[in-house]
Amino acid sequence: MSHPSTYNPNSGLEKWLDARLPILRLAHDSFVDFPTPKNLNYWWTFGGILTVCLVIQIITGIVLAMHYTPHTSMAFDSVEHIMRDVNYGWLMRYVHANGGSMFFLAVYIHMFRGLYYGSYKEPREVLWMLGVVIFILMMATAFMGYVLPWGQMSYWAATVITNLFSAIPLIGDDIRTLFWGGFSVDNPTLNRFFSLHYLLPFAIFGVVMLHIWALHVPGNNNPTGVEVKDVKKDTVPFHPYYTVKDGFGIAVFLVLFAAFVFFNPDGLGHPDNYIKANPLSTPASIVPEWYFMPFYAILRAITFDLGPISSKLGGVIAMFSSLLILFVLPWLDRSKVRSMRYRPAARLWFVIFVVACIALGVLGGLPAEGRNVLYAQIATAYYFGFFLIILPLLGIMETPKPLPRSIADAVLNKHKPEAASGGAQPAPAE
Amino acid sequence: MIARTTIFAALASLAGMTAAIASAGSAKEAEHHHWHFAGPFGTFDKDALQRGYQVYETVCASCHGVEQLSFRNLGQKGGPFYLNTCPAGFADNVDCSNPNENPIVKALAAQYRYQVLDGPDDSGDMVERTPLASDRIPGPYPNEVIARLANNNALPPDLSLITKARHHGPDYVYSLLIGYADAPATVEITPGQYYNPYFHGDMTQALKPEFLDAEGHVVDGVVVPVGGVLAMAPPLVDGIVDYADEATPETVEQYAADVVEFLTWASEPKMEARKSMGVMSLIYLVILCIILYWSYRRVWAGLKK
Missing domain, CATH: 1.20.810.10 (Cytochrome Bc1 Complex; Chain C)
Known part of the structure; x- marks a missing residue:
């Protein structure tokens, strides 16, 4: 986080450089005393x-x-x-x-x-x-x-x-x-x-x-999601x-x-x-590397035409949207509580989201036929539903658990769960 | 916390998953053979590599090349004919650990069954000459067209990477070589084609007409045999290669195992160097982890009162 510089140039050379290009100061304040x-x-x-x-x-x-x-x-x-x-x-x-x-x-x-x-x-x-x-x-x-x-x-x-x-x-x-x-x-x-x-x-x-x-x-977020107070x-x-x-x-x-x-x-x-x-010989199955498979599964999940949008274009749109949607995530999730440690409902939906992503990864490597297509469609629907429906609604409907007063409080009370709930104040509900 | 362990386990399984996805197709699963080179400490059996080279040169090289290999590779460290020191009778200034001076490799190159095309010479003509240790091992055909003309329009694949270019490559090549079988009674094999249960294919095409209905579908109750047909005749028969070592059986199974050992080395001649460096790297990294963990506990000890 932004903080007053604590860099102290020791040698004459460091002082000379610091007056001209404070790069050592930047490095010190970013990676030493941060x-x-x-x-x-x-x-x-x-x-x-x-x-x-x-x-x-x-x-x-x-x-x-x-x-x-x-x-x-x-x-x-x-x-x-x-x-x-x-x-x-x-x-x-x-x-x-x-x-x-x-x-x-x-x-x-x-x-x-x-x-x-x-x-x-x-x-x-x-x-x-x-x-x-x-x-x-x-x-x-x-x-x-x-x-x-x-x-x-x-x-x-x-x-x-x-x-x-x-x-x-x-x-x-x-x-x-x-x-x-x-x-x-x-x-x-x-x-x-x-x-x-x-x-x-x-x-x-x-x-x-x-x-x-x-x-x-x-500065860094942290597992409590509570900002640094002191x-x-x-x-x-x-x-x-x-x-x-x-x-x-x-x-x-x-x-x-x-x-x-x-x-x-x-x-x-x-x-x-x-x-x-060999341009004349197509492999039996064309599969991407494992890390592209979830997106490949989303691409192939759109097997139907939507009005003027062909299934091929629909698949491309879905695949690129699955990435672009991440840009607007900060405005889709309206909950003031950052960490899902204190959002039991969101945590459950999050676990399902992870499972859906992994399922898409598995399905991306399997032939797109039979039940696989349906499963990929369900997982794709959940992927988008998580961002577009679940997170916005949870921000309004969910009651978070009480947040610790500060990071220090959370650390000190780690081994005393009673004290944590007793001493914490409820988070402002939306 | 449930979420954490679930995520981690799931990601770990995702990472290992791709290896498990085999391409769809109907073929008998390859026999699992125990290989000398298997496992993190596995090395190549040098005797098997030498016999495997002999099988390759005598049999496989009639149709298949190994274009990524040079003769000198045979004499490099880890190769079939590597010599640490020269045999008796060599001058002191000859270094036989240098593959290009290795007498066995030089002899193998000089006696090879194919010539190397070189040139142009001083009069502008391309010339055929005896291979040198530094040459690539010449293949049987000068180009793909001639290869196809000689093989009923089938193209014998290059073998230098064959065990890496197939799922469970060594087991697959071994199974294919020993797995030729008489075609089941339900199928009709065209002349010049050979049935092999380990070859990926679709035997529906080969079913006799009486097992297909009017629309070309398989009649109920008829089982389509696994496997496929390929243009390669069974290449190995007992006794086809004469091993110098009388103790080694001259059987199809032994030839297949030996040639797969050789082809696996050909696919990755640096495998032994890789594994030995891997063992040292892991030992180093695990020690580093222990030291760093201990340092971490020590640095943080003051904070966690």
Whole structure:
């Protein structure tokens, strides 16, 4: 949170620099002496984990780009060249490929954490919206990266996804032609995807900076959702308290990461991507990477025409809406209570929401036939219903549990539940 | 709290889920074979790799290439013919651990069944020459058109990544090689096609006309056999490859197991390096976790009175 600077330049050089570019002051006030609520749990370590993921992807990606050839006739072989002949190339590629999955795993946990603890609510709306921008940029980057090895799944995923844009009325075909750089997925498509796949991570990096800036103005939310009342009692300096806690969280996460990279590096991928792209042979089933499956399921759930909107366009609209709706979430949820710890009804609906998202993920990987379509439609309806109906209504109808007076109160009374309910004041009901 | 554990368990299962989704299709599930390279500590059986290379060169290479492999790969660390030191009789300045100087690899390249196309030479002509250790292993056909002409319009796939390009690749390739069977009585197999229960396919196409009704649907009570037909004749028969080691049985099962060991190495020659680095990395990370957890408790101890 905004706080008076405590930076004290010690050496002459530091004083000299501080008078000209106070960058060390900024770093000190942001990452050393930044007052952080003392009750953050492990779900809050995913911000640091995501930063690590981004840095790992950029470093391994830059090395891979030194050895990769973005040409339809050479891309596949250049990836195998990396796997076989480049020193530790197999390590770079497996870290990068599994890093994508780890990045999405972490970002989904980070987002569900934000949803559960109401981290999108006033005064953190911009922080949340920047997060949604990062998420969308991540999806675009991951999709284009998956195309680069030019395997069967690369090629056919590119074909399916770029064809979606042709559903847009009037300009759809032109947009698709622009993506393709021609009249089918071909070398120009691969070239522009490579160019953008290299560019977008730096755009993500920029938005991450804004995300951290927007975090440091109001400061962290916390599991109680109660704002910091007294900096001395409620907060601790970011360093060493959270550097060490985040460090531990990151190390545990890296154990999972390493387990995939070294012992099941292709477990999250599809075998068909070890077959060279062949425009004349369609794979038995075209499935996206696991992290796109919930959105793929929403896309395929719209199997019916709605007036002038064809089922294809409807699916595209539903899929993009499922992302865009996150931008307006801060204004859909009207409850003044942030944390669902004190919103028993909302918590129940939230658990169902998580189940619906996972169900969509499973259904996205199954053939869209029979009962699967109906299940995907139900889960899609719940996804939108949660944001558009349940959260707005809960804000009016729900009676939250009493909130603790302060973060310090909540921490001190953690082991004395009686005292917590006795000493707390009821939250203002809407 | 229920919500927390539910979310975590659910996300964990989502992460592991994709591996479980197998593509739809009718084929017998691959036999599970115990592989020397299986598991976190699994390594390649060097003898099996050498025999597998022999099976590949004698049998598979008649139709299939391994375009990602060079002869030198055979002599690199972890490869079938890697030599730590030279055999007796070599000069001191020869380093046989260098794949390009490995005498076995040089001999294998020089005696290979196909030539390498090189050039243009000084007069502008392309020339065929004997392969060197540094060359890619040449395949049987110069291009796809000739490959199809020679194989009844079927294209024999390159085998350098075959065990990674199929679900449960090693088990699948092994099962396919040993799994050829006589076609069930309900189906009619066209000449040049061979029935294999492990091959993904749709045997409805091959049902004899008397088992289909007027609209082409399967008659009630008729079971469509699992598996499919492929253009590859059963490639292995007992005794087709002559192993130098008399103790190793010269059976279809042994050949199949050996060639799958070789092809799995060909798919990922760096597997052993990956697993050994993985063990060290995990040990390092677990120690790091312990130290960081201990530091965390220690730093926070002053706060939690």
